[in-house]
Amino acid sequence: MVDLRSDTVTRPTPEMRQAMAYAEVGDDVFGDDPTVLRLEARAAEMFGHEAALFAPSGTMANQIALQLQVPSGGELLAGADAHVVTYELGAAAALGGISTRTWPSVGADIDVDQIAAMIRPAGYPSVPTRALAVEQTHNLGGGTVVPLPVLRALREVSEKAGVGLHCDGARIWHAAVADGVPLSAYGELFDTLSVCLSKGLGAPAGSLIIGSRENMARARVLRKRLGGGMRQVGILAAAGLHALENHIDRLADDHARARRLAEALAPYGVVDPAAVRTNIVLLDLSKTTLDAPSLTARAAEQGVLISPMLPSIARIITHLDVDDAGVDRAIDVLGGVLGSA
Amino acid sequence: MVDLRSDTVTRPTPEMRQAMAYAEVGDDVFGDDPTVLRLEARAAEMFGHEAALFAPSGTMANQIALQLQVPSGGELLAGADAHVVTYELGAAAALGGISTRTWPSVGADIDVDQIAAMIRPAGYPSVPTRALAVEQTHNLGGGTVVPLPVLRALREVSEKAGVGLHCDGARIWHAAVADGVPLSAYGELFDTLSVCLSKGLGAPAGSLIIGSRENMARARVLRKRLGGGMRQVGILAAAGLHALENHIDRLADDHARARRLAEALAPYGVVDPAAVRTNIVLLDLSKTTLDAPSLTARAAEQGVLISPMLPSIARIITHLDVDDAGVDRAIDVLGGVLGSA
């Protein structure tokens, strides 16, 4: 079985299991878990922020950050394909009362002027914009990377308008590796970031919200209300710490494998390899006779798992648990199905 | 004083006051107000629907309709400049838990294919789209009219996708008059409509939600929770009935005056008269040295009131209480300010 549905499927390595087995723990709801505290301090430091807070999932990390920045009845601007808008089951509105207005997502192609023009300033008869959110790398954009200068321009826009800026950095590690940008260079541009330990980094679960000490104190309250306060969660934090120390640089291998896969499938007219910058390959089936559920089903019969994201879009993600042989097998199977379609 | 800030400023005519003074009333929360019942029946009939429900404002009528069609945590698609998204203070999210994803608003220029592509079907890992909303006429679009064939195409899209379709018809009367389309031709395309009696039609207050009998029964509960249940509100309904019978056809005069105003100001490079289809004139000041608050303030000093909508957009609306002389005065004053800028 070659599981390319997501990098979330990664399973802990023996070393990571070891780290969990011997983790020093305490009651983190009381702030007593030393491993969690170390993980939070390490993550804050990596991104050049004062503090961080562990959360059970990327969705919760994002939603806490949004609630920190936007009050109920306030407005968030984000891309129409942003995870916070489309893949968190309406949580911003349903749980936070946050109104979203969206710019058209075209991969990671962010049009800063367009976003600037969408901001509704206070003092006019419309709902005032309170924050902007961007995704780095952009999942539905195919793992694309927003260039640092674009993010800097966006920061200028947000500061001038007096609105907050959040980064959904679930896969920000991939951006750093792909573009050779230090995490702190990203960190300094955002009021809050969320990052995931359980995707490419290979931890079993866990995400972090990163920001100011004051915001993290408020985040603890929001986390408790959402049901994200966990007890001896240093067990999971130990895996996260191990991942931060050991699993970032190796993402370059996943990126190379994704690119190789894209190159092999390019002849079927479903992907432009030049667009593959990190570990995600989107197959656009709209010019084939297959739809995404069919391709998925037929590949699964031969032991290759991928994800149907939309009727004509299937997604492949490379990760820690897929080696070169796995990619070869995926190329064979997917090429076979696409070739016979 | 010439008040062109909005058609909401219209004051009841003597005949309308007469109708209110003699209105037969009852307790409408108990369903006992005969004038309200007549108004609701008349409006339902005009739009070819089973039932209607009185609401204190267009905002409440829209929000009730959205809550009827989209559950908390569900998604609504609408234009980025839609009143339901930007001018109702985040109500859809804050009160209804409704997530909004928006297409770029370019006047009333609706790209049906783009909207169709944005719908997230159920069965994929994203928040499923539950309804679409369009605005007729489009306020921020400058009172533009969505052509009937475009709306029909949108209806096909919504039916095929199994999602609802709502019309924010606050000024739908203007569309009907401008395009010569019967209200029932619009009505049959939508699951719910909201319409306003207090704007161009000149009633002091009141809006209606229009739809199926079943939905209106649910709407009564939602209206009560929102605080829109009123008692002997037949007083206001009488004005609304009078407006429906007497103030629709005359909207053509308001449209002609708006067009005349636009033609007179066109030489200043702030408006294209051909874009003025109904009673709204947007002045785009971005190529002048004035911003909207300055123009507004300087015109007000000379007794002409207009609305700054955005830093570089001012809005003029003609209505029942502004005659030809008022428009002449507005042309003189605004032309003077624009000419000296």
Next chain:
Amino acid sequence: MVDLRSDTVTRPTPEMRQAMAYAEVGDDVFGDDPTVLRLEARAAEMFGHEAALFAPSGTMANQIALQLQVPSGGELLAGADAHVVTYELGAAAALGGISTRTWPSVGADIDVDQIAAMIRPAGYPSVPTRALAVEQTHNLGGGTVVPLPVLRALREVSEKAGVGLHCDGARIWHAAVADGVPLSAYGELFDTLSVCLSKGLGAPAGSLIIGSRENMARARVLRKRLGGGMRQVGILAAAGLHALENHIDRLADDHARARRLAEALAPYGVVDPAAVRTNIVLLDLSKTTLDAPSLTARAAEQGVLISPMLPSIARIITHLDVDDAGVDRAIDVLGGVLGSA
């Protein structure tokens, strides 16, 4: 027909209709309606507060006041039978995210020590209490009046604990008349009050929120979001002003009639006349063979309308539109049904 279902059924008198017919109006969303401004100023003055704001209903006035005092996720304490808890369809939670904890309602019998003990101070691991709400007169308590000294003790409790105090004063006029307490003596005890013009006072619709200038500015935003912003609503405000000037003192007549009705029905074991302090008479049918819906139905057949509030509780309310003859008729019909049960 003798309609004793509620004092909300009152219809405007000829003088009140006259006041509405000639009301000077403007666009109240722009703050331009002179009659609304006069009504708000008059109400604020009567209760010794800085400002007031018109709302379409008592439910909206209450909910705006609660949202002013309690943020989403904060706690309100109120009686279990309070209108804001049980008769507003869950609005505090559904629209404001406000958590309610309730003390047992036993009429207007407020146990101040019990309430003080329920307050959760900040700094402990529980949801902090942010405000208390009381109802004057108490509808489900049978129109009972909370004595001024009890309210003063409650004020002391709220100040000491640093939590807000709201009065649902839909029928506070009745309390003032029954106990001979000036409205300002009540007003000074509360951070916010809501009062209704459309119940005993006989206006067709309308309520007011009363409080500080700062809170009323915030209340305007909340009212807009809830859909309570109306335009030339001076029409309704004129009725309210007329009611404030002319219909308060006469409530004593309604109280006398309610007492007379209770005395006449006391022999059937359904009511203690001594408990009837204002214009509400609750019939407790639990010791009869009738339930409230049956009594209601059988009285209605003979032209007397009352309200079933709970399976064994029916409610009678006297008001402006019921004279001595109407009460005589109600006594005959209800006595007849109760006597034959």
Next chain:
Amino acid sequence: MVDLRSDTVTRPTPEMRQAMAYAEVGDDVFGDDPTVLRLEARAAEMFGHEAALFAPSGTMANQIALQLQVPSGGELLAGADAHVVTYELGAAAALGGISTRTWPSVGADIDVDQIAAMIRPAGYPSVPTRALAVEQTHNLGGGTVVPLPVLRALREVSEKAGVGLHCDGARIWHAAVADGVPLSAYGELFDTLSVCLSKGLGAPAGSLIIGSRENMARARVLRKRLGGGMRQVGILAAAGLHALENHIDRLADDHARARRLAEALAPYGVVDPAAVRTNIVLLDLSKTTLDAPSLTARAAEQGVLISPMLPSIARIITHLDVDDAGVDRAIDVLGGVLGSA
């Protein structure tokens, strides 16, 4: 250090760490984690239900269950001291729009008739009650146990009224051990239960919602929206499974230690040992010169940690990590402080 603040402070035993280290895992968001599936199946079986769902915390398990049973704008009845009402930071209202009405909590002393009388049936003009929630054992009640016959009577009430019944069973294991009642005898009485693995049972984190297969499918969606979807969370589930197999019977030791502690402190007039049924001891300091924060601070100086729950209530909880020597030490230190006050 003797940590009696809560049984949540329990740290995994070596055997439990072993179970975690070798846990077979998969991506539980995709339903692929075999250990989670085994834990859910085991828990469902123990309580005689069809299905169960893992959640990161007891708060989330409760809130998901409440959202399953009560729609936004619906009403939940619970005790005023219930965890779901007072210790989840207003989550029911803020996240679920759920209105709460509360009966007075007096330990676990549930007055079934009083609750029955509080239920608002549909068809009357009040918010209809949709569910009842009880807590077993009752935390703020001092770990008291609701007798099985009382729960059975409550079930009859809920069925007759057609409303749901939820059990906050965070410490239901203690009830089962204290009263010798099988878990399935509790399980069959409730539509949903939440149970915690991380308190007395000693797992590092994790709770379960238990109910019908249909409800658990809906619960997965709610869990995702709340941010409770975790990936290879079989790591934690393995600890939970170990706890279910090995740590239930031994709770009797914790109960005995709590009773011994209460007996030793009884002479200071702060606790009635007869009220101590499980592992919780509440000290009522209202008749002493100490408040809870002072007692807590002074005991902490001597290495004994307890929790101030309210200004005059301190809480002690015995658990897996406190042995007889620890209890002796706590008795010495707390007795010393109380004796010198």
